[in-house]
Amino acid sequence: MFSQQERALLDLPAFAALATLMPDGAPQLTVMWYRRDGYSLRMIAPADTRKARNLEHDPRVAVIVEEPGNSYHFVEIRGTVEIVHDDDAARAELERIAERYIGDRAKDYAAGLSADPRLLLVVHPEKTVYHPGGG
Amino acid sequence: MFSQQERALLDLPAFAALATLMPDGAPQLTVMWYRRDGYSLRMIAPADTRKARNLEHDPRVAVIVEEPGNSYHFVEIRGTVEIVHDDDAARAELERIAERYIGDRAKDYAAGLSADPRLLLVVHPEKTVYHPGGG
Secondary structure (H helix, E strand, O other): OOOHHHHHHHOOOOOEEEEEEOOOOOEEEEEEOOEEEOOEEEEEEEOOOHHHHHHHHOOEEEEEEEEOOEEEEEEEEEEEEEEEOOHHHHHHHHHHHHHHHHHHHHHHHHHOOOOOOEEEEEEEEEEEEEEOOOO | OOOHHHHHHHOOOOOEEEEEEOOOOOEEEEEEOOEEEOOEEEEEEEOOOHHHHHHHHOOEEEEEEEEOOEEEEEEEEEEEEEEEOOHHHHHHHHHHHHHHHHHHHHHHHHHOOOOOOEEEEEEEEEEEEEEOOOO
16 A cells, blocks of 8 residues: 555656666666556556567566655655556556646547557556655 | 757756666666766765665666656666765765755755765766657
8 A cells, every 4th residue: 555645646747757677687767657546556658669678578667756846755666567468448548647647638649649559557566665855 | 978958958956866776686766866977977875775785786777867847858878887985085076966956055964964984876878868858
């Protein structure tokens, strides 16, 4: 379970830095939209991207979400990603995720995407560290 | 060399997300102050921290720096960290780094630190990807 403070932070329209592992084991980072769903984070990636190929090879990830405008307040999550190979489900989820960031424009955004298949990524935390900041 | 756009972004008082590798190879993330110095980024870490122990074990890192207030504009860097075991050099560098973020308070901040030894971390990029955002 996320704590109440963690949920409050994660439910802001903040961005996630997602660390995956390259085939040689080196770390790789991208900035992601996401949506919290219970004790998981949901993200979308085109299947033909570096991060998606990395996750197919090794599902271990780390995620940091910082409070917009206050990077001293952040939560770090280590865990694994479950990959859902369902383009329809991924697009439906992407529209929900996009609403967090662009509101009413999410439907048009989702409708305008390329046909490249999308993966639904479900981050399952194993360890969470909360940094309240303000120190 | 960083491009002019990359330098302009990196020289903002932005925060870096630093990905290191746990002993089992899983990724780990922290938020860091840094300072660009030519084609490197300088950071400081207490020697007795997870990230420092990770780097002693495996120097491969990834770094993301986002524009404050505009996470669509970011640069990702993959490379390796050179660890300088010189507490005096690390503290001198930390004061310079801190000036980027807290200005005149940097001297008091540096003077008030614990006696725990600090490491100077020099990130040497091998690959840099610039995301101009605004799409």
